[in-house]
Amino acid sequence: MISLAGRDILHSWSRFVLTGVGLGLLIGVTLTMAGVYRGMVDDAKALLNNSGADVWVVQQDTQGPYAESSSLHDDVYRALLALPGVARAANVTYLTMQVRYGGGDVRAMVVGFEPGQPGEPGYLIAGRQPTRAHYEAVADVRTGFRLDERIRIRRHDYRVVGLTRRMVSSGGDPMVFIPLKDAQEAQFLKDNDAIRDERTRAAANPAFNRPGAPGLLEAVTAAQAASRNANAVLVRVAPGADPARVAGEVRRWKHLQAFTRAQMEDILVTKLVATSARQIGMFLAILAVVSAAIVAFIIYTMTLGKIREIAVLKLIGTHDRTIAGMILQQALGLGAIGFMVGKTAATLWAPFFPKFVLLEPGDALRGLAAVLAICALASTLAIRAALRVDPATAIGG
Numbered sequence: 001m002i003s004l005a006g007r008d009i010l011h012s013w014s015r016f017v018l019t020g021v022g023l024g025l026l027i028g029v030t031l032t033m034a035g036v037y038r039g040m041v042d043d044a045k046a047l048l049n050n051s052g053a054d055v056w057v058v059q060q061d062t063q064g065p066y067a068e069s070s071s072l073h074d075d076v077y078r079a080l081l082a083l084p085g086v087a088r089a090a091n092v093t094y095l096t097m098q099v100r101y102g103g104g105d106v107r108a109m110v111v112g113f114e115p116g117q118p119g120e121p122g123y124l125i126a127g128r129q130p131t132r133a134h135y136e137a138v139a140d141v142r143t144g145f146r147l148d149e150r151i152r153i154r155r156h157d158y159r160v161v162g163l164t165r166r167m168v169s170s171g172g173d174p175m176v177f178i179p180l181k182d183a184q185e186a187q188f189l190k191d192n193d194a195i196r197d198e199r200t201r202a203a204a205n206p207a208f209n210r211p212g213a214p215g216l217l218e219a220v221t222a223a224q225a226a227s228r229n230a231n232a233v234l235v236r237v238a239p240g241a242d243p244a245r246v247a248g249e250v251r252r253w254k255h256l257q258a259f260t261r262a263q264m265e266d267i268l269v270t271k272l273v274a275t276s277a278r279q280i281g282m283f284l285a286i287l288a289v290v291s292a293a294i295v296a297f298i299i300y301t302m303t304l305g306k307i308r309e310i311a312v313l314k315l316i317g318t319h320d321r322t323i324a325g326m327i328l329q330q331a332l333g334l335g336a337i338g339f340m341v342g343k344t345a346a347t348l349w350a351p352f353f354p355k356f357v358l359l360e361p362g363d364a365l366r367g368l369a370a371v372l373a374i375c376a377l378a379s380t381l382a383i384r385a386a387l388r389v390d391p392a393t394a395i396g397g
Helices: 004-011 013-051 076-081 180-188 192-204 216-225 243-253 261-272 274-304 307-315 320-352 361-387
Strands: 055-058 086-101 104-113 136-140 150-153 156-164 175-179 232-237 257-260
Touching: 013 261, 013 274, 013 320, 013 361, 055 243, 076 086, 076 232, 086 180, 104 180, 136 150, 150 175, 156 175, 156 180, 175 180, 232 243, 243 257, 257 261, 261 274, 274 307, 274 320, 274 361, 307 320, 320 361
Parallel strands: 104 175, 136 156
Antiparallel strands: 055 232, 055 257, 086 104, 086 150, 086 232, 136 175, 150 156
16 A cells, blocks of 8 residues: 555655755744743743742832832831841842943843842852952853953953853843942932033032032032932841741832732732733744644645555545544654754754853644644645545546
């Protein structure tokens, strides 16, 4: 008995294999798109894990510090330490910017942290933690920085003293950690020209520069030049304490916004990643339709090329379900080859993407099931054409 799939592999193996490779590359793109979404979610969770916090305290009526901007006075943490259930509290700043170095610049999230407190890099793969109060940095390896390399953040140069890995922002940008005071200056302190202009305006304001109030103008200008703000306070609760209860106390008594780990994860995944997830979902739907169309066209074309063989099978009494089964076998074989090629391609090129691509085994299994289902559905057009073949075609030539 003639096997349609076997005949194509033996006598038209080049077209069959090339078709499988082409379909496989399309499947590889589909798996990579799913991996990009998984990577975005994993980046968001890695950001929360790396912070080492149980509760995030931010400006009231905001969803900062990652989804929205947030600004707090840097003495707020003292009041938080007095709350029951709070073990540690530390200021932190986050600023996404272009970090300059000898060969150009790199987009990174600059994090200001206090040594030994929540927010510092949890582990290093090379070098050491900063020991000086100024001008030392720890960088994620994805920045491309090397130990002892000089980088420039705003007006100052920093020396990279340590390297870490998987310290990224919710958008996948690698992190650069610098001392909190330096980060406050980089984010909140104005440049020299702006400070000079502010001093001129203050001196020209009668409310600040009036007779009988010595020292007022100097106090105002000193306050304008100070950088005493932070983006958030990271709180670590005491053993046995409930983070949700601590967050509620902060909201009730300190008139600030506070989020637990679950709430912050919901903000990052549901709000920041949601738009990208919908966009990726649209791409996956389009790729599924294109894949189905390609498989349907290829199987239909191959079936039309074997009309005489199908007519012979009908002439000798072969059941329709046997003919349909052979065409289905051909479509599933093409899908299996395409999936193997696609999975291999996605695994090979994923490390070269600028953002983290997470290929999960569960997604691969679901992808295989979807590919086989699409191929089975796409084969119905060819099966319908094969079942309409007149057995007399085998004799009529």
